[in-house]
Amino acid sequence: MHNEGNIRKMKTELSEPVKYKLPMGDNLVDMNALIGQKIKMNFDGRINCISCGKKTKTSFGQGFCYSCLQTAPEASESILRPELSKSHYGIARDMEWAEKHDLIDHFVYLAVSSEMKVGVTRVHQIPTRWIDQGASYAIKLAKTPNRHIAGIIEVFLKNHFTDKTNWRAMLKNEILKDFDLAAEKQKVVDLLPGELKKYVDPANEVTQINYPVEKYPITIKSLSFDKLPEIEGELAGIKGQYLIFEDNRVLNMRKHNGYYLSLSY
Structure with a gap:
């Protein structure tokens, strides 16, 4: 089979395990179906901006x-x-x-991968945001009417939690152990100043996320189409927005938004 076109980050569906589809031109490629198979991707040098669509020599952000x-x-x-x-x-x-994007409800959340982190996302981006960052567990912390207030809560909590994901540890499936997300949430609530406490979400539902991975890498070698226009190998799994190959190589698909690729399998 063969597909080609400008790609965007993989679309996800919370399932058991997560379902991944790669937007490629006008098609959606079922990536879960390719796990365990040998695939080959080629980059011909074309990049189109994901905002205006114009060709660009270099992709930013x-x-x-x-x-x-x-x-x-x-x-x-x-x-x-x-x-x-x-x-x-x-x-x-x-x-x-x-x-449509800032002046709408946002969630502040706690997510767990190799460590516990705090984050912000738009209300409709749950659980997509958690999946994209490779979280294994997550809980909603606060619901705010706009992006600014959510950001203020996040900044306040950065003194107690990281806001970054250790992507290498995440891809090795190094998951934090011995934690209680509901209890951690209560600790956070106790830390918040009064004017921010009113945004706390009362629900304590913990979302668990499992990924379609047959083999996690032991050491990690990161791939990029900027350095290697042809990437080939057996797909061992997908986590976050990364393809994991059976030989410890990983490819960040989101990093290549707008790249024109061909995919053979």
Whole structure:
């Protein structure tokens, strides 16, 4: 079989295990079905910006041309640092976009992979966000009416939790042991100042996430189409937005948003 086209990050569905589909041009490739098979991917040098669609020699910020990196609302600084969002003041690169993406409900959450981390995501991005970062367990912590307040809570909690995922440990399936997410959530609630406590989500449901991996890597060698235009090997599994090959090589698909690839299997 053969597919080709500009790719986007893999679409996911919380299932047992997670289901992955790779957007490739106009097609959606069932990646779970390829686990255990030999696949070959080729990059012909074409990259199209995921915002404006124009060809770009270099991809910035996981898929943007340089111009869109500077101007597109989906590439603004508040994407990585929600506390910097000023949409609630009517200030944004594109207020129409912000009304649909910043001025909506957001969740602050605790997620567990090799360690416990705090994060922020839009309400409709759960559980997608947890899956994309390779979390094994997650719990909603607070629900806020906009991105800025969620970011303020996250910044406050960075004194107690990391906001980064150790991607190498995550891919080796090194999962934190002996924790109680509901108890950790209560500790967090106790830490929050009064004006932020009102946003705490009362539900204590813990989501467990299992990934379609037959063999986890022992050591990790990261692959990139920028250095290797042809990547071939037996697919051993998928976790986060990474393809894991049976020989300890891993490929971050999200990093290659907008790349024109061909896939044979």
